[in-house]
Amino acid sequence: MSEKATLSLDGKEYELPVIVGTENEKAVDISKLRAETGYITYDDGYGNTGSCISSITYIDGENGILRYRGIDIAEIAEKSDFIETAYLIIYGRFPTREERQEFNHLIVEHELLHESMRNQFQGFPFHAHPMAVLSAMINSMSCFHPQLLEIDDESKFIQATARLLSKVRTIAAFSYKHSVGQPLIYPTSNRSYTENFLHMMFSAPNTDYEPDPDVVRAMDLMFILHADHEQNCSTSTVRMVGSSKANLFTSVAAGVSALWGRLHGGANQAVLEMLMGIHERGESIPQVLAKAKDKNSDFRLMGFGHRVYKNFDPRARIIKDACDKVLYKLGKKDPLLGIAKDLAEAALEDEYFVERKLYPNVDFYSGIIMRAIGIPINMFTVMFAIGRMPGWIANWKETQDNPKGRIYRPRQIYNGPAKRSYEQAKTPFLD
Numbered sequence: 001m002s003e004k005a006t007l008s009l010d011g012k013e014y015e016l017p018v019i020v021g022t023e024n025e026k027a028v029d030i031s032k033l034r035a036e037t038g039y040i041t042y043d044d045g046y047g048n049t050g051s052c053i054s055s056i057t058y059i060d061g062e063n064g065i066l067r068y069r070g071i072d073i074a075e076i077a078e079k080s081d082f083i084e085t086a087y088l089i090i091y092g093r094f095p096t097r098e099e100r101q102e103f104n105h106l107i108v109e110h111e112l113l114h115e116s117m118r119n120q121f122q123g124f125p126f127h128a129h130p131m132a133v134l135s136a137m138i139n140s141m142s143c144f145h146p147q148l149l150e151i152d153d154e155s156k157f158i159q160a161t162a163r164l165l166s167k168v169r170t171i172a173a174f175s176y177k178h179s180v181g182q183p184l185i186y187p188t189s190n191r192s193y194t195e196n197f198l199h200m201m202f203s204a205p206n207t208d209y210e211p212d213p214d215v216v217r218a219m220d221l222m223f224i225l226h227a228d229h230e231q232n233c234s235t236s237t238v239r240m241v242g243s244s245k246a247n248l249f250t251s252v253a254a255g256v257s258a259l260w261g262r263l264h265g266g267a268n269q270a271v272l273e274m275l276m277g278i279h280e281r282g283e284s285i286p287q288v289l290a291k292a293k294d295k296n297s298d299f300r301l302m303g304f305g306h307r308v309y310k311n312f313d314p315r316a317r318i319i320k321d322a323c324d325k326v327l328y329k330l331g332k333k334d335p336l337l338g339i340a341k342d343l344a345e346a347a348l349e350d351e352y353f354v355e356r357k358l359y360p361n362v363d364f365y366s367g368i369i370m371r372a373i374g375i376p377i378n379m380f381t382v383m384f385a386i387g388r389m390p391g392w393i394a395n396w397k398e399t400q401d402n403p404k405g406r407i408y409r410p411r412q413i414y415n416g417p418a419k420r421s422y423e424q425a426k427t428p429f430l431d
Contacts, residue, residue, distance in 0.1 A: 064311035086390035106162035139253035173200030218322040228391025234258040265381040268367035271303040303364030315362035
């Protein structure tokens, strides 16, 4: 017999089903609570609310575990690349050799933008934030590919998926080139996914950028490590918009907008801004750590600890090694990178941070890598969005495939004025 929870309300008892996930996660099913009792639950910010059942990503924050479709992130990072990982996340399995070749072919086929779409970049001011451009341009894809607004078979879905994964790089690189007043660089068919992106970012008409293989691998790892992360703010946004049966492009554009928020995708940017502040003030590492420990200080050590991981962020272990390789290979003499390295080493040896498990997270190291590669700080969150694209697509697809799916519609507890008349409300404002 399945386990049930008992709820006592107003002298009555109600039995609520208990749902158990494959990793023994347990949830009390309250989907019929309001209909049966007249009550709803209150959970500010949905911190304890399961909004869906998903088979994509598993996180155990207490033990520092992250798995895509059941496979540990460390194993994927070691053995896979971003495109194969994207396929796994979106379709639930690795592609066969033939499927991989076909998927790669689609990525190459759709990497160019429609010329009318390319011309839209001229309508944005040079100082436009690239996340605003990215969201707007992804949304506009629905205008250029109307045949994919209604995805009613697998062939249409894979076409839409390939277009999004491929074109998001082109849009991101074009937005950067536009912002610095340089000619747009087109993708080429003889480069890998990540190498092609770096080519579009840093090549010029008179010279090709040839990235070091370790730089390409580090960037590819960043995309892999950000490919999905369960029901975060932007992913939940994609699912909510998708639940209204909004098309894939519009739903993903909404995810980009949610990611833009400084409490979500802006964490790696906040790390660099913190390091710049430390450098400008000429503070020593002991001074910085002392401020971080001072309860009366408003200084916050960015890039340390994580809301989900109560242990070491498993992605940070992976990206740190890549970070060390990139810094060594590029030989950067950047004072911010030196501060970052010294800060991480000191915090990992400081009893205060170790006891509280405030370890450097993936945002700390990814910000350093992007700084070393030469990606401008306002493009950091765009890199995050490129990596997160597979997760957004996969979660959107789950909402569409759910036979019991319905439009998301959270409830609320109203605490405004009780019923009153028009005259009562207006009286205080009369002479």
